[in-house]
Amino acid sequence: MSRPVTLGEFIIEKQKDFPYASGELSQLLSSIRLASKIVNREINRAGLADILGSVGQQNIQGETQMKLDVYANEVFINALRARGLVGGLASEENDDYIAFDEEIHKDSKYVVLIDPLDGSSNIDVNVSVGTIFSIYRRLSAPGTKVTIEDFLQPGHKQVAAGYIVYGSSTMLVYTTGHGVNGFTLDPSLGVFLLSHKNIKMPTSGTIYSINEGNYVKFPEGVKKYIKYCQESDPATKRPYTSRYIGSLVSDFHRNLLKGGIYIYPQGTNAPNGKLRLLYECNPLAFIAEQAGGLATDGYRRILDIQPNDLHQRVPYFVGSADMVSKAMEFMNQFNQKL
Numbered sequence: 013m014s015r016p017v018t019l020g021e022f023i024i025e026k027q028k029d030f031p032y033a034s035g036e037l038s039q040l041l042s043s044i045r046l047a048s049k050i051v052n053r054e055i056n057r058a059g060l061a062d063i064l065g066s067v068g069q070q071n072i073q074g075e076t077q078m079k080l081d082v083y084a085n086e087v088f089i090n091a092l093r094a095r096g097l098v099g100g101l102a103s104e105e106n107d108d109y110i111a112f113d114e115e116i117h118k119d120s121k122y123v124v125l126i127d128p129l130d131g132s133s134n135i136d137v138n139v140s141v142g143t144i145f146s147i148y149r150r151l152s153a154p155g156t157k158v159t160i161e162d163f164l165q166p167g168h169k170q171v172a173a174g175y176i177v178y179g180s181s182t183m184l185v186y187t188t189g190h191g192v193n194g195f196t197l198d199p200s201l202g203v204f205l206l207s208h209k210n211i212k213m214p215t216s217g218t219i220y221s222i223n224e225g226n227y228v229k230f231p232e233g234v235k236k237y238i239k240y241c242q243e244s245d246p247a248t249k250r251p252y253t254s255r256y257i258g259s260l261v262s263d264f265h266r267n268l269l270k271g272g273i274y275i276y277p278q279g280t281n282a283p284n285g286k287l288r289l290l291y292e293c294n295p296l297a298f299i300a301e302q303a304g305g306l307a308t309d310g311y312r313r314i315l316d317i318q319p320n321d322l323h324q325r326v327p328y329f330v331g332s333a334d335m336v337s338k339a340m341e342f343m344n345q346f347n348q349k350l
């Protein structure tokens with residue numbers, strides 16, 4: 013009987029997808045794998061360790077930083093700084109990007125953007141949270157310090173992206189542009205094992221995820237789409253079911269496996285939505301598209317948006333292709349893009 017493939021073996025095996033691979037990207041993914049295990053251990057015993065609650069300060073987004081936000085941020089920064097694989101890093105929890113300028117970094121080819129802890133509002137109540145990462149080849153020449161331009165690249169330039177969901181089990185899901193694969197952490201071995209090979213997102217589903225508490229502030233097109241989801245029509249399996257965990261990674265992961273749509277629209281409370289283009293929307297959009305889904309801002313392909321700020325926000329419609337297309341129909345009908 014063949015044994016499951018470990019993530020480490022899979023990463024090496026998949027290096028053949030890149031004829032000129034130097035192995036640096038593989039090592040970088042391995043650093044992310046290690047950091048996620050360290051964070052996972054802390055999350056699993058969060059109630060016992062003094063790691064719940066906030067640190068009593070806000071990040072650049074004006075959000076209260078939770079102790080686990082800061083802890084996860086440090087663990088990933090240290091893991092990615094460690095081996096000279098990354099020229100620099102940008103994070104939700106840091107105002108500006110960090111240029112690693114020690115000698116070992118000068119020839120590194122990559123930069124990384126991360127949301128170290130996604131779903132912060134769920135940390136203290138034992139609801140699944142995650143980490144999201146996005147990897148680009150730097151534009152600036154090796155031997156020089158990374159610049160902001162290395163981070164403000166459109167999403168279709170990503171060389172790899174993924175997330176870790178710390179839930180009933182811990183999973184790491186990633187793509188390098190050759191399909192999407194998922195690995196489950198076997199806690200007894202401390203090893204990620206291939207559990208979800210070549211994931212395909214169902215083209216349609218019966219789940220919609222949106223914070224309906226903001227309903228009155230939604231654009232008309234979104235209100236109409238929610239009504240469409242709630243109407244009764246057996247032929248199209250409506251009404252759909254509403255599911256909203258409040259952790260983007262967890263809502264996305266469920267929809268990736270079962271089919272569904274997640275929407276965080278612009279609204280009167282968030283003129284450009286809430287979610288951050290660079291380290292939330294782009295990486296999950298890359299995964300969604302690689303699995304046959306779609307990701308837009310209601311009008312445009314997320315991966316084609318030219319970023320102009322590290323922490324810029326965009327409206328987000330992501331999930332099963334048919335459902336995102338339908339939502340866009342309503343947006344174009346009721347909220348013509350000016």
Ligand SMILES: O=P(O)(O)OC[C@H]1O[C@](O)(COP(=O)(O)O)[C@@H](O)[C@@H]1O
Pocket residue numbers: 075104127129130131132133223258259260261286
């Ligand atoms: O509480 P709201 O406004 O519905 O927002 C929930 C959304 O905000 C987020 O928590 C934002 O991410 P962070 O926790 O990383 O800041 C998403 O995970 C989630 O989908």
Ligand SMILES: [Mg+2]
Pocket residue numbers: 127129130131260292
């Ligand atoms: Mg987040």
Ligand SMILES: [Mg+2]
Pocket residue numbers: 081104127128129130131132
């Ligand atoms: Mg976060």
